Amino acid sequence: MTEAEKSYDLVVIGGGNAALCAAITAAEAGASVLILEGAPKSYRGGNSRHTRNFRCMHTQPLEVLTDEYSATEYFADLMKVTKGKTDEKLARLVISSTQECYRWMQQHGVHFQPSLSGTLSLSRTNAFFMGGGKSLVNTYYRTAAKLGVDVLYEAQVTHLELANRRVIAVEFTYQGQQKSLSPISVVVASGGFQADLDWLASAWGPAAKNFLIRGTPYNKGVVLKDLMQSGVATVGDPTQCHAVAIDGRSPKFDGGIVTRLDCVPFSVVVNKNAQRFYNEGEDVWPKRYAIWGRLVAAQPDQVAYAVIDSKSLELFMPSVFPPIQADSIAELAVKMGLNAIALKQTVDEFNSACGDGDFYHNQLDGLATQGLEPVKSNWARPLDTPPFYGYSLRTGVTFTYLGLKVDESAQVQSSQGPIENLWAAGETMAGSILGEGYLAGFGMAIGTVFGRIAGAEAASYASN
Amino acid sequence: MQAIEIVDIEGIKSARRQLEICNACRYCESYCSVFPAVHEQRSFSDAQIKQLANLCHNCRGCHYACQYSEPHQFNINIPKALAEVRQDSWHEFAKPRMLAKVFHKSPIAVTALVIAAFTLLLWLIQYFNSSTSGEGASNFYTLMSHNAMMAIFLPAFVLPIIAIGMSIRAYWSEIGGQKITLSHLSGAIGSVSSMKNLAAGHGQGCNFEDEDRFSHARRRYHQATMYGFLLCFGATSAGTLLHYLLNLQAPYDLVSIPKILGVSGGILLSVGTAGLASLKWQADRSLSDARVWAGEMAFIALLFVVSSSGLLLYWVGSSAWLGELLAFHLSTVLAFFLLMPYTKMQHGFYRMASLIRDEQRKQTLTANNKN
Numbered sequence: 001m002t003e004a005e006k007s008y009d010l011v012v013i014g015g016g017n018a019a020l021c022a023a024i025t026a027a028e029a030g031a032s033v034l035i036l037e038g039a040p041k042s043y044r045g046g047n048s049r050h051t052r053n054f055r056c057m058h059t060q061p062l063e064v065l066t067d068e069y070s071a072t073e074y075f076a077d078l079m080k081v082t083k084g085k086t087d088e089k090l091a092r093l094v095i096s097s098t099q100e101c102y103r104w105m106q107q108h109g110v111h112f113q114p115s116l117s118g119t120l121s122l123s124r125t126n127a128f129f130m131g132g133g134k135s136l137v138n139t140y141y142r143t144a145a146k147l148g149v150d151v152l153y154e155a156q157v158t159h160l161e162l163a164n165r166r167v168i169a170v171e172f173t174y175q176g177q178q179k180s181l182s183p184i185s186v187v188v189a190s191g192g193f194q195a196d197l198d199w200l201a202s203a204w205g206p207a208a209k210n211f212l213i214r215g216t217p218y219n220k221g222v223v224l225k226d227l228m229q230s231g232v233a234t235v236g237d238p239t240q241c242h243a244v245a246i247d248g249r250s251p252k253f254d255g256g257i258v259t260r261l262d263c264v265p266f267s268v269v270v271n272k273n274a275q276r277f278y279n280e281g282e283d284v285w286p287k288r289y290a291i292w293g294r295l296v297a298a299q300p301d302q303v304a305y306a307v308i309d310s311k312s313l314e315l316f317m318p319s320v321f322p323p324i325q326a327d328s329i330a331e332l333a334v335k336m337g338l339n340a341i342a343l344k345q346t347v348d349e350f351n352s353a354c355g356d357g358d359f360y361h362n363q364l365d366g367l368a369t370q371g372l373e374p375v376k377s378n379w380a381r382p383l384d385t386p387p388f389y390g391y392s393l394r395t396g397v398t399f400t401y402l403g404l405k406v407d408e409s410a411q412v413q414s415s416q417g418p419i420e421n422l423w424a425a426g427e428t429m430a431g432s433i434l435g436e437g438y439l440a441g442f443g444m445a446i447g448t449v450f451g452r453i454a455g456a457e458a459a460s461y462a463s464n
Numbered sequence: 465m466q467a468i469e470i471v472d473i474e475g476i477k478s479a480r481r482q483l484e485i486c487n488a489c490r491y492c493e494s495y496c497s498v499f500p501a502v503h504e505q506r507s508f509s510d511a512q513i514k515q516l517a518n519l520c521h522n523c524r525g526c527h528y529a530c531q532y533s534e535p536h537q538f539n540i541n542i543p544k545a546l547a548e549v550r551q552d553s554w555h556e557f558a559k560p561r562m563l564a565k566v567f568h569k570s571p572i573a574v575t576a577l578v579i580a581a582f583t584l585l586l587w588l589i590q591y592f593n594s595s596t597s598g599e600g601a602s603n604f605y606t607l608m609s610h611n612a613m614m615a616i617f618l619p620a621f622v623l624p625i626i627a628i629g630m631s632i633r634a635y636w637s638e639i640g641g642q643k644i645t646l647s648h649l650s651g652a653i654g655s656v657s658s659m660k661n662l663a664a665g666h667g668q669g670c671n672f673e674d675e676d677r678f679s680h681a682r683r684r685y686h687q688a689t690m691y692g693f694l695l696c697f698g699a700t701s702a703g704t705l706l707h708y709l710l711n712l713q714a715p716y717d718l719v720s721i722p723k724i725l726g727v728s729g730g731i732l733l734s735v736g737t738a739g740l741a742s743l744k745w746q747a748d749r750s751l752s753d754a755r756v757w758a759g760e761m762a763f764i765a766l767l768f769v770v771s772s773s774g775l776l777l778y779w780v781g782s783s784a785w786l787g788e789l790l791a792f793h794l795s796t797v798l799a800f801f802l803l804m805p806y807t808k809m810q811h812g813f814y815r816m817a818s819l820i821r822d823e824q825r826k827q828t829l830t831a832n833n834k835n
Contacts, residue, residue, distance in 0.1 A: 042535055049531045052491055111666040113494035117503045130665055131529030132491030138528060138676040251537050258488035258532070314506055320488045320538075322507075 006150075008034040009462035010455075011170050011183040013157045013223055014190035015039065016046030017133070017444055018426025020140035021451025022187045022458065024108060027147035029459035034181070035144070036155040036172055038190065039218040044153060045137035046191045047215040047399065047427060047443075050256035052116070052133060053126040054105070054448065055441035056098045063102075064112045067124045071095050074125075078439055085435025087235075093408055094433060094442075097449040102127060105448065109139035118317050121286070126441040133444075155179075157223050160186065162230050166420045185458035188412070189426040189451060192400035193221020194241055195253060200397070203239040210302035212246060214396045217253035224428055227404060233413040236401035236431025242438050243293030247319050248303055248392030255320070261391055262316035264292060265379050266361070267306035268350050269393070271299040274333065274342035276350070280306075281378035284364065285316075290438055297395040304393040305336055307347065309383040315361045323389035332388045351382035399443070403431030410454040421461060423454035475552050479513050479545040485538055492526040494665030497655070497822050498546070499526070504829070515639040517549035518811075518818035521661040523670030523682075524751055547753040554810045557631040557638075567806040571759040575766060575799055575807075582795035586616075590787050610707060610714075613794070620801050627805040632813050641821050648827065652819035656690075659683045673746040682743050688736030690812075692771065695729025727778060733771035737764050756808075763808040770796045 012023045015037025023033045037044050057074045058065050074095045078086060106112070113130040115123035122128075129136045141151065152174055161169035167186045172179050193199050195217045200208040228234055250259035262285050269280050278295050282288055296304045307329070326332035333343035353372035359365055359381055368377045403424075405413045410423040426447040433446055483502055486492070493499045498519050505512060524543050532538035558564035567574050590608055655661060662670045668678035703722040706712040716722050741764045749757055773793040780786055804810070 042533075111668070113665055116490045116493050117500070118490065129491075130494050131525065132489075132531065134531045135491075135529035135676075142677065254531075254536060256489075256531050257491075258485055260488070318484065318487050318506055320485055322484065 006032075006034070008032045008150075008181065008183045010034070010185045010187065010458045011036060011181055012187045012189060012455075013170070014046060014188065014426065014428070015044045015137075015151070015153075016048035016189065016191065016426060016447070017051070017136065017140070018048075018428075018447035018451035018454075019046075019187070019189035020137065020144060021448050022189060022423070022425055022455035023144050023149045024140065024147060025452045025455030026185075026187075026459035026462075027144065027149050029456060029463070031185070031459040031462050033144075033147075033149045034183070035149060035151045036157055036170070037151060037153050038156045038222075039153065039216065041153045043216065043218065044141070045134060045216075046219060048137050048447070049134045050132075050215055050254075051129070051136075051441075051444050052257065053122065053128040053441040054098070054101070054444045055125055055439060056102050056127050056445070057095055058099050058102075062099070062127075064114050064127050065102075065124065069125050074098075077125075078434075078442070081437030081439050082435050083437070087432045089408060090406075091433045094446050094449045097452075098445050101445070101448045101452070104452070105136075108143045110136050111139075122440060157190070159226050160188075160223065160230065160422070162419065165414060165416060165418070167422050184462040185421050185423070187410075187423045187425060187454045187458050188223055188227070188404070188428055189424065189447075189454070190223045191216070191219035191221070191427040192403065192430075193224055194219055194397045194400045196220040199225075200241065200400075204241075204297075207297055207302050211243065211297070211395045211397050212250050212255060212259070213253045214244075214246065214250075214255050214259060214398050215253075219427070221400070224402070224404065227412070231414055232419065233405040233415060234402060234431075235405040235429075236403050236435055238402040240402075240436070241400045242290065242398045243297065243395050244289050244398065245292035245296050245304070245393045246396035247321060248394040249321050250394070250396065255396065258320035259396055260289075260317070261306070261319045261393065262289070263306050263308055263312070263319075263391060264288070264393075266312035266315050266381075267308050267391075268347060268376075268383060269304055269306045270338070270343065270346055271304055272301055272338065274305075274338045274346050276346060276374060277304075279374050279377055281368070281376045281380060283378075292393070293395045293397075296393050302395055305338060306391045306393055307332065307343070307383060308389050309385045310387055310389070311381060311385050312361075313389060319391065323391050325387050325389055327386045327388070329383065329388055332390050336390045336392065347383050350376070350380075351384060354380050354382045398438070399427055399430075401431040401435060403427070404429045405432060406450070408453075409457050410450050411457065421458075423458050425450035425454040475545070475548040476510050476513050479517065479549050480508050482538075482540050482542055482545050483508055483513065483516065485532060485540060486526075486542065489532075491531075492529060495525040495529075496521065496523060496661045496664070497819070498542075501822060501825060504825070511638050511640065513549055514553040514635075515818055515821055517546040517553060518635075518814045519661075519822055520546040520550065521659075521670075521815075522547055522752060523662050523664065523672065524747075525664050525671050525678075527751055528671045528676035541751065543751040544753065547751075548755075550811075550814070551753045551756055553635070554631075554814060557634045558806055558810075559627045559630045559634075564806050567803065571756075571807070572762045575762060575803060578799040578802060579792075579795045582798045583791045586791035586794055587788065590791060594787075608790070617794075617798070617801075620798050624801055624804045628810065628813055631805065631810075632817055635814060636817055636821075639818070639821055641817070642824050644820055644824075648820050648823040651823035651826070652816060655819050656816065659687055662686065673743045675748075681739065685736045685739030685743060688732045689740060689767065690736075692729045692732030692734070692736050693767070695725045696733060696771065696774070697729075699723070699726030699729055723778075726774070730771045730775040730778075734768060734775065737768035737771065740764050741768065760808050766796060766800055766807075770800055 009031040010026050010033045012019045012035045023035050027033045057069050057071050111130040112127045155172050155174045157172040159171040160167050170181045195213050246259040247261045264280050265285050270276055324335050329344050329347050330340040333340040353369035355370050357367040359367055364378050367380050369375050369380045406424050406429045411418045412422040412424050430446045522543050527543050530540050532540040662683040669680040672682045699722045
């Protein structure tokens with residue numbers, strides 16, 4: 001009998017961190033588990049492949065984590081980024097569970113490493129996975145296999161048949177055939193919909209077609225949309241996604257962490273008409289990079305160009321591709337496909353608006369332009385030392401906020417009450433807790449905590 | 465097998481493209497010595513890439529952890545990229561160039577030919593010795609005098625060592641090596657003695673024979689091979705010293721320094737090489753330099769034959785086949801030493817140089833951080 005025909009206590013939809021945490025937890029509780037992963041084996045793991053750390057509260061130094069990070073501070077950080085758009089009960093549940101998760105993750109094969117070079121600011125709050133998220137995913141698949149969890153790759157779930165607030169069938173395609181399973185419990189952990197550009201465009205407008213998707217091309221939100229059509233309750237702004245400005249030469253999908261570009265504060269940033277459009281030095285980059293996704297999205301063709309000179313080249317982390325290099329601004333303009341005269345004029349105006357003062361790259365130095373619109377309020381040094389370097393910028397979508405509404409037991413809700421045998425974990429329900437903004441390593445925290453809850457609840461339901 | 469003709473510029477370019485992506489990611493920082501060295505740079509000179517390539521132990525941890533490996537369009541394959549640069553770097557610095565070129569055209573055939581020629585030569589020497597002396601084959605030196613052996617073996621050992629020394633000197637200057645101190649040396653020897661770079665930062669071993677499963681198999685077989693080789697080398701050196709300094713001649717008792725070292729070393733070397741060959745057979749060949757896979761396998765086989773034929777000599781004792789077996793065993797040893805400047809054996813010398821260079825980098829960094 002093949003996996004597609006056996007009967008299982010639990011079917012887990014999705015194959016990333018949350019799905020694996022659910023599957024492992026349920027299997028350890030004695031449930032028979034099948035994972036339906038939509039991606040092929042080489043791309044398994046959803047957006048977890050691209051993650052690198054886990055935001056973890058701790059009351060004292062915990063191995064790779066320095067100092068302490070209290071639940072109060074953690075919650076305050078969350079409130080700051082979400083501007084209050086969170087479900088406080090669920091948020092506090094996640095935060096208070098993270099410390100225990102650290103050990104659970106280790107017990108299930110995850111190894112942590114000290115904060116990576118260039119990320120020292122996270123050494124107190126975030127525990128980095130050795131080898132990154134794909135390594136974590138690999139480890140969990142090995143752990144799950146030892147527990148007897150079966151996995152089908154390229155198994156795309158198309159429909160959950162609901163009757164009387166119960167999932168009665170999980171329909172999916174596998175090896176070109178339509179299959180159906182009727183497990184006792186179902187966990188959905190199949191991510192958001194950011195790889196469905198049509199869906200993004202219907203929410204954002206046609207500009208979204210020019211966005212780059214930083215994560216997996218397999219998160220198309222098929223199960224999310226199907227459940228929405230079945231009347232399941234959702235939470236989060238359906239029109240919003242977390243978007244940042246990334247290297248414009250990045251691939252359409254799956255570029256991940258390396259597409260990050262941290263040069264904006266030290267740059268003159270122009271649109272395709274070689275005109276500046278926003279204060280590049282408004283604040284330190286960690287507090288500003290998220291708004292630049294939207295700023296670039298609002299420019300013609302959703303593209304922008306950052307220009308620096310050789311003084312600034314080594315002030316930020318290297319990006320995936322070397323910058324475009326030229327000995328003059330005009331030559332750089334030509335290489336980047338911009339009007340040379342217009343760019344020269346913009347840079348000249350900028351340069352003559354730069355005043356005297358001391359430059360400090362790692363703090364707000366107040367070195368601002370005078371009489372220039374828009375102003376550059378920090379790090380405004382003239383571009384005068386060749387060679388000059390340029391990067392193109394595009395909007396990179398990291399994740400979507402719309403998700404399934406769940407309660408503290410991860411159970412999926414509807415207007416008539418909870419769905420009796422359906423639980424959700426990970427990005428597909430994260431909008432409940434992270435309604436806006438972004439907090440590094442928090443997605444993995446939500447996925448791990450709710451994955452484990454969903455797995456335990458689903459197994460306990462199946463055994464009764 | 466593809467012959468290595470010229471220094472492959474494309475190989476270095478490909479490695480550079482990939483390392484620049486690694487440098488923007490950094491997820492693999494704790495796996496081995498390569499990544500901390502990468503993350504210290506903004507851009508990579510050819511020499512730096514050669515140094516990184518020789519620092520890489522092909523443990524493959526980074527590859528299975530990589531979010532950008534095939535089929536991703538970035539197509540990152542660091543173990544393969546660095547293996548190719550590493551191979552090219554050895555070829556670039558090999559001395560004399562002409563012999564390296566001949567060897568790399570058909571390494572297996574050259575090795576087989578060398579063994580066959582020496583076997584014949586040594587057998588002929590024995591034949592004429594025994595027909596003139598009229599004695600039976602009761603021990604080695606009635607078959608071949610110690611002096612005759614030394615006349616052949618000393619240059620066969622010394623000349624290749626000189627060639628390798630010249631190569632490493634050129635390599636050291638290319639990678640910007642500085643004056644070597646005791647602490648550089650002890651750091652590098654520490655890495656080698658425990659094969660730290662095959663253990664990963666978490667000490668669970670490497671990903672070699674079974675995709676992303678961490679295992680110590682390769683590390684242990686490699687150490688058996690390395691220590692087995694060193695013991696055998698110790699046995700030969702001890703025997704030479706006993707012969708010349710104390711005038712004690714082979715064969716030695718079982719409880720004697722040369723035999724204890726030789727037998728234990730021979731067993732370790734046989735087990736280690738058999739293990740390495742089996743792992744190499746199971747491992748994914750696309751994560752190594754495919755051009756030299758067969759040659760590397762042949763080299764492991766040669767080491768296995770050296771050690772197992774040596775052990776067999778103890779076993780066979782004074783039987784009728786001693787002469788032939790002795791000629792064969794000594795020929796494999798000769799081939800091993802003579803071809804050393806061009807075979808996989810080079811990796812030990814280059815690896816050591818790169819580990820010392822990396823110790824210098826680390827100690828400079830620590831000193832700078834203190835200031």
